Amino acid sequence: MARVSMTVRPTSSTKKxxxxxxxxxxxxFIGPTVLGLMTFYIGPAMASFALSFTHWDGLTAPSFAGMDNLIALFTSPIFLRSLLNTLVxxxxxxxxxxxxxxxxAVLLNQRIKGMIVYRALYFLPVVTMPIAVGMVWKWLYNTEYGLFNYFLGAVGxxxxxWLFNPSIALLSVIAVYVWMTIGNNVILILAGLQNVDTGYYEAAEIDGASKMRQFFSITLPLITPTLFFVMVTGMISSLQVFDLLFVMIGDTTALVGPLRTIVYGVYESGFMFSQMGYASAQAFVLFLLILGITILQFAGQKKWVHYDS
Structure with a gap:
């Protein structure tokens, strides 16, 4: 006797x-994250955009200013210098x-004894607060009793x-920023290196390719997705630099010249001079700058980023 099997399919109400x-x-699960984004990021960003078209001191009611704040920004030599410093x-x-x-990262990717310790040492600056980093390097750069000048004076x-010579002040702070961010970039690039198939190198060695040729022909193209990610996040972070620079300088008069950045202008206008509308306009310009540079990066990635399919 034949057996008839029947499959019970869920009804539309069950699926619903x-x-x-x-x-x-x-x-x-996503509710807390969305709530946090709306409360601390999206909401304040929208409020800042609206305030950029007003005159507001933070206490009285804001008054509509139209494009006055933006016009004042791009006719101000101080803001234009801040914009230039930020881009540089x-x-x-x-x-x-x-x-x-x-x-x-290439050196740390080698099989050397104690490599785990070296990787941890390079990552230490990442877990150090920028305030602490700024204080330490401020002492190292001190003209009278800093460690750098001590050794330079010892050899004549x-x-x-370092921090008050207009020709080298910005480069001095950049050197600290590079030192502070290298660890994070090393970890990310090292992860990209470890994902490269070793078969490429074996084939290259059979063909007689040198280590240098292998790096530029195999390693570098295959880690371009990682380099692209590091570049995008690094540029966004560098355009918002403030805490490190503020701690190292201390004297606000020095920031008016070669070390002034857009974020410092936001802080100065908003919290020192109570010009919240003018500060919001600077923040809005910085947002457009970051957005524009990021869009250009994504538009140009097709020409140099190679995804391993």
């Missing part, structure tokens, strides 16, 4: 109930950090004013 339960669970900081610090981190070399 299951979908609804999954949705509620998804909302439960990004264009020097990010490539230097990535280049040095790539070299260190000039002892520069």
């Amino acid at each position: 109930k299951k979908w609804t339960n999954d949705t509620w669970w998804a909302l439960l 900081f990004m264009l020097v610090a990010v490539p230097a950090s990535i280049a040095i981190a790539t070299l260190i 070399l000039p002892q520069p004013e």
Whole structure:
């Protein structure tokens, strides 16, 4: 006697109930994150955008100002100098950090005794607070009793004013920023290096390719996705530099010149002079700058980033 098997398919109401339960669970898990983003990021960003078109001292009711704040920004030599300093900081610090981190990551990718210790040492600056880093390097750069000038004086070399000489002040802070960010970049690039298939190197050695040729023809192209990620995040971070620079300088008069950045202008206008509308306009310009540079990076990645399919 033949047996007839029957498959019970769920009805539309069952599917709808299951979908609804999954949705509620998804909302439960992502709810805190979405709430945090709305409260501390998206909401304040929208409020700042609205305030950029007003005159507001933080106490009285804001008054509509139209484009006055933006016009004042781009006719202000101080803001234009801040914009230039911020761009120079990004264009020097990010490539230097990535280049040095790539070299260190390649060295740390070798099989050497005690390599775990070396990796931990390079990562230590990442877990150190920028305030502490700034205080230590401020002492190292001190003109009178700093460690750098002590050694330079011991060998008869000039002892520069690292943080107050306009020609080298920005580069001095950039050097600290590079030192502080190298560890994070090393870890990310090292992870990219360890994902490269060793078969490529074996084939290259059979063909007689040198180590240098293997690096530029195999290693570098295959870690370009990692380098792209490091570059995007690094540029966003460098454009927002403030705490390190503020701690190292201390004297706000020095920030008006060669070390002033856009974020410092936001702090000064908003919290020192109570010009919240003007400060919000600077923050809005910084947002557009970051957005524009990020879009350009994503648009240009197709020309140099190679994804291993």
